[in-house]
Amino acid sequence: MNATTSGDYVIRAIRADEWEAVKQLRLVALRDPVADIAFMETYEDAVERPDSFYQERAARSAEELSGARQFIAEAADGVWAGGLTVLVEEAGTTDWAGFPVERRQGHVVGVFVRPEHRGSGLIKALFDVGVAWAWARERGAERVRLLVHEDNARAQGAYRKAGFVPSGVTVELEADAGKKEFEFVREWPI
Template sequence: MSSLTSLTSDDYVVRAIRPEEWPTVKELRLLALRDPVAHLAFLESYEEAEARPDSFWQERATSSAAKGAGARQFIAEAADGTWAGSVTVLIEEAGTKDWAGHLVERRQGHVVGVFVRPEHRGNGLIGALFDAGVAWAWERGAERVRLLVHEDNGRAQGAYRKVGFSPSGVVVPLSGDGTQSEVEYVLDRTS
């Protein structure tokens, strides 16, 4: 899917989160929500996330790490132990409705919560995160992987194109706001 020529295996370890890491899951999410384009990238505010009880973060980490879970969060851990970035993939089943109420036509992965710390951007790390997330979706029988990106978030759109995603032509209104839209990007399984 992506070319990671600028990364070495010594730079980062990309792996699924573990249940006991919920405080770091929370910390990285709060950091992501302070990013200058967070209002375009995430459907919650810093204040909403910060107000959530620890039990919410514990459940999020536990459910992501559970065997057979319908969602998995992957992180990139730098050599010093810092979590440099994260991506989460949800499995959407054919015949069900997605978060926006649209019918899911085939089993697919849905990428959410993409974030890379600014000091770790531009080196191919996002490709390594997507490689892990997409491989996980393929292992679960997904026929394609999709994501939604704000129409004005050019930085993210460029990153998604670099890792092999392309616009599907589907545009959906931003949740709760009829004046803004999100564009669907997809990666179809070729083998």
Template sequence: MSYKVRSIQSHEWPQAKALRLAALQDPVAHLAFLESYESAVTQPDSFWQDRVTRAAEGAADAQQIIAEGPDGEWVGTLTVLMEEAGTEDWAGMPVERRQGHLVGVFVQPTHRGIGLTEVLFDAGLEWAWAQGAERVRLIVHEENGRAQRLYRKVGFEPTGVTVPLPQAPDDLELEFALERARLDR
């Protein structure tokens, strides 16, 4: 099987919307995403158009990368958000240096276990390094063992930073990161 991994184009918002809604119906979506299917499905087209435009090819602050199956179907995705030193992240925590933040990682269940997620990660990391990221991080729920195993497999390590979720203060998200300096050795 041959897959194509690439950045999305701004006119592809319907496909991006469909893939996101599929991701939000995954059995572990409640652990993997901060957004629910119920809230996402009610969003107007303008929401999806804006979201895709901000992360489409050529955007400097974000990039959504997708994997297309042999039939052209979108079967996987991840998004890299660039965070600037001296700002605060989505959780109100200080950002100490320019970094990429991986979000929205999803591969259709029928396409898992074949190395596709690793290829998506490679593309996302390549884009982040080209934007001058000193490190790339991601946040994962403490109970999402499947995702944690994958992130370790592709080189990310826990940093010890935890992020409480505003909507569920007893749940913790764990920060994993990959340092550029470690790769340059």
């Protein structure tokens, strides 16, 4: 997939040799004030991972026919302003929460935009590229979904602006007793 320009940003898939930037963006994301409800990993866990973890993650994402792709928004000054990852889930399998996957779909994870780049429409541009990748003929996703913590109102608003709507599915969080995540979806075609 070629790069897409959106305003002052170039949105593109990462390259395998960019693993250090992948790691740095992840660490910045995990320092966000809502990281504890937005991500399933802590800063401490991420910083302890060996470089080989990030090298392998970047290499897998850079493979043209892989079932996962990480997209970033690169600002004119070279800073990675944000990113997201789309995983392809196959019909007939189960997802990470044990729910059956009924049709081929994209699953968006790791959504993050640096605070100084928020409110610029960047999140929608990132989603548009990620969703288009999932819907491409080679992957054939019938819909794209994501999960968002019930207390993360900022993210819920951003996802709605990007064309996602609540599906009515909720996932109870074992680690956060009594809390849940809501599934948001964007169906094909929009």
